[in-house]
Amino acid sequence: MAHTQPGTGFQRRHIDPDRVAPLVGALDSQDANPGVRRLRAWAEEALAIRPGERLVDVGSGTGSQTRALADAVGPDGVAIGVEPNEGLRAVAEERSAGSRVRFTDGDALALPLPDGSMDLVWCERVLQHLADPDLAVAEMARVLRPGGRVALLDTDWGTTLLHPGEPDVVRALTSAALNGANPYSGRRLVGQLSAAGFVVDDRGSQALLQDHRTVAWPLIRMLGEAAVRTGALTAEQRDTLYADLTEAAGRGALHMSVTMFGVVARLPA
Numbered sequence: 001m002a003h004t005q006p007g008t009g010f011q012r013r014h015i016d017p018d019r020v021a022p023l024v025g026a027l028d029s030q031d032a033n034p035g036v037r038r039l040r041a042w043a044e045e046a047l048a049i050r051p052g053e054r055l056v057d058v059g060s061g062t063g064s065q066t067r068a069l070a071d072a073v074g075p076d077g078v079a080i081g082v083e084p085n086e087g088l089r090a091v092a093e094e095r096s097a098g099s100r101v102r103f104t105d106g107d108a109l110a111l112p113l114p115d116g117s118m119d120l121v122w123c124e125r126v127l128q129h130l131a132d133p134d135l136a137v138a139e140m141a142r143v144l145r146p147g148g149r150v151a152l153l154d155t156d157w158g159t160t161l162l163h164p165g166e167p168d169v170v171r172a173l174t175s176a177a178l179n180g181a182n183p184y185s186g187r188r189l190v191g192q193l194s195a196a197g198f199v200v201d202d203r204g205s206q207a208l209l210q211d212h213r214t215v216a217w218p219l220i221r222m223l224g225e226a227a228v229r230t231g232a233l234t235a236e237q238r239d240t241l242y243a244d245l246t247e248a249a250g251r252g253a254l255h256m257s258v259t260m261f262g263v264v265a266r267l268p269a
Helices: 019-032 036-045 064-073 085-094 135-144 167-179 185-195 217-229 235-250
Strands: 054-058 080-084 102-104 119-124 142-162 199-209 256-265
Touching: 019 036, 019 064, 019 085, 019 185, 036 064, 036 142, 054 064, 054 135, 054 167, 064 080, 064 085, 080 142, 085 102, 102 217, 119 135, 135 142, 135 185, 142 167, 142 185, 142 199, 167 217, 185 199, 185 235, 185 256, 217 235
Parallel strands: 054 080, 054 119, 080 102, 119 142
Antiparallel strands: 142 256, 199 256
């Protein structure tokens, strides 16, 4: 269960060019997560992608999912990845050499596409980073043709579970994950799509499980430092929790998870 820091943003002002390599590593880890793979497979089936369709992947990152979607629309289809991070676009283009995928600079709040030009929109783990996710959903509606379909997949940081540890200490640490722009994104997807005029066709979810034998130290330390900095935890409480987690992982008894939700919807024809 690897995640970039909540609230880092899918907008240019939040992009740190010096953090491209760690971000690529985190995205590659997400691609390998069984829960992510299962939720993607469910969404792809629910979308019923047809050869020759035109699709856009909003927040395409390293392009792994964009390439999978391009295979689904086939040689007569169009697959575009929109990504504002120049470093990630360069990785995506390098990894996609020889494919039909096209990557372009762009922001989720102002997609560089004409009205009604797409059959499908895919957007995964982007809305959680946006202070105005409703505008991004409205942009998706704008670029879709009547009858066009969308798949939104996003994390809900309010579902973070961590065991073992003193309950109040664990609660203080996991609450640090709620400091992002849109931490409850997963549970809001249905309402956002309905408000934008979409008809919801299906919903799904997957718990993204951390290995029970290993502590996800980059994420845990990020949350722990945030909790101490804000006064939610003392350094002693944090270190005691770290020791509890280390001991549990050593005997294969660690639990750490967060739930990712997906919604597939369509515009009325």
